[in-house]
Amino acid sequence: ETKRWTIHHDDMDQQAINDASGLLRNGWTVAFPTETVYGLGADATNEAAVSGIFRAKERPEDNPLIAHVATKQQLRRLTDEPSPVAEQLINAFMPGPITLVLPENGTCARNVTAGLSTIGVRIPDHPVAQALLEACDTPIAAPSANLSGKPSPTIAEHVWADLHGKIAGLVDAGPTGVGVESTVIDCTQDIPVILRPGGITKEQLETVCGTVMVDPALATTGEKPKAPGMKYTHYAPDVPMWLVDGSAAAIQAVIDRQHRHNKRVGVMAQTQMAARLKADNVIPLGSDLSEVAASIYDALRLFKYEDIDVILCETFPKTNIGQAVMNRLQKAASDYISP
Ligand code: TXA
Ligand code: MG
Numbered sequence: 001e002t003k004r005w006t007i008h009h010d011d012m013d014q015q016a017i018n019d020a021s022g023l024l025r026n027g028w029t030v031a032f033p034t035e036t037v038y039g040l041g042a043d044a045t046n047e048a049a050v051s052g053i054f055r056a057k058e059r060p061e062d063n064p065l066i067a068h069v070a071t072k073q074q075l076r077r078l079t080d081e082p083s084p085v086a087e088q089l090i091n092a093f094m095p096g097p098i099t100l101v102l103p104e105n106g107t108c109a110r111n112v113t114a115g116l117s118t119i120g121v122r123i124p125d126h127p128v129a130q131a132l133l134e135a136c137d138t139p140i141a142a143p144s145a146n147l148s149g150k151p152s153p154t155i156a157e158h159v160w161a162d163l164h165g166k167i168a169g170l171v172d173a174g175p176t177g178v179g180v181e182s183t184v185i186d187c188t189q190d191i192p193v194i195l196r197p198g199g200i201t202k203e204q205l206e207t208v209c210g211t212v213m214v215d216p217a218l219a220t221t222g223e224k225p226k227a228p229g230m231k232y233t234h235y236a237p238d239v240p241m242w243l244v245d246g247s248a249a250a251i252q253a254v255i256d257r258q259h260r261h262n263k264r265v266g267v268m269a270q271t272q273m274a275a276r277l278k279a280d281n282v283i284p285l286g287s288d289l290s291e292v293a294a295s296i297y298d299a300l301r302l303f304k305y306e307d308i309d310v311i312l313c314e315t316f317p318k319t320n321i322g323q324a325v326m327n328r329l330q331k332a333a334s335d336y337i338s339p
Contacts, residue, residue, distance in 0.1 A: 028168035039142030097199025179294030
């Protein structure tokens with residue numbers, strides 16, 4: 001059975017933190033909230049413990065995990081020489097929704113890095129994650145706490161639905177916040193390269209270190225992505241999902257055409273747009289891009305898939321957090337409709 005604790009930010013339950021960190025230090029898997037999504041943690045220095053993560057999630061073993069720590073000092077123990085640009089990013093954005101890929105130094109178990117010579121490191125900006133990592137006093141490997149192929153969890157119920165009975169514990173501290181995962185950025189070269197867009201935007205990164213590149217595999221389909229996880233089709237919903245460009249009238253025309261073919265249509269759109277659309281199941285995503293980011297994974301889990309034949313989703317500008325939002329939507333979608 002999976003143990004479950006409920007914690008309120010403003011009233012940190014130290015007993016729950018102690019119980020959860022005790023399980024982690026003894027080699028068990030425990031899910032916990034971060035500011036991006038819930039993570040499934042295990043002691044990153046314990047190879048058997050880390051195997052438990054891959055088993056519970058049914059995750060391919062060639063997909064490396066991120067090592068989470070509480071402080072910059074602990075982070076520096078995982079790599080020998082952070083480059084000047086890595087130092088800039090550490091100082092500007094940590095703790096926060098960013099993961100730096102740095103040369104690894106053998107502190108973590110081999111299955112954390114899936115045999116790579118680099119390691120992804122992250123300091124989450126969430127009081128419960130911070131308290132837990134401090135109490136563990138060891139790096140914690142943690143991918144998103146979903147079954148492989150499912151949307152990342154933004155509330156504890158998502159974790160429970162995917163993993164209860166398969167993990168030792170779940171710390172529930174409510175919704176996560178940012179809603180899309182951390183930005184993964186390769187800092188092993190002079191010019192940093194975004195491998196996965198996320199909570200820290202390209203615009204924010206550029207204000208700190210000038211030129212930032214984007215892994216070409218993010219823009220084209222032919223290239224092999226440098227973040228192994230980016231090659232998998234994530235979050236593929238149970239019915240086809242199409243991204244649809246254009247006005248409410250244009251999107252409604254696509255819905256109406258499906259209705260004429262007796263197809264039932266689910267829709268995801270920003271709240272103002274959603275209010276103008278008539279379909280079989282309309283899920284509003286909030287009124288600005290940050291709210292959209294915080295709600296897309298929940299929306300993908302809210303559809304009653306037995307009641308719809310296709311999902312249509314509005315497109316968003318690829319600026320700021322929109323870049324991460326569109327990256328995730330494009331991974332979920334099978335088609336792009338531009339009237
Ligand atoms: O926000 C987040 O990053 C969440 C929370 C729990 O911290 N974690 C997360 O982990 O999203 P995961 O495992 O679902 O995604 C990690 C991504 C994968 O695409 C993986 O391939 C990439 O980071 N990655 C990890 N280590 C890497 C490395 N050494 N080199 C390149 N890519 C790496
Ligand atoms: Mg994931």
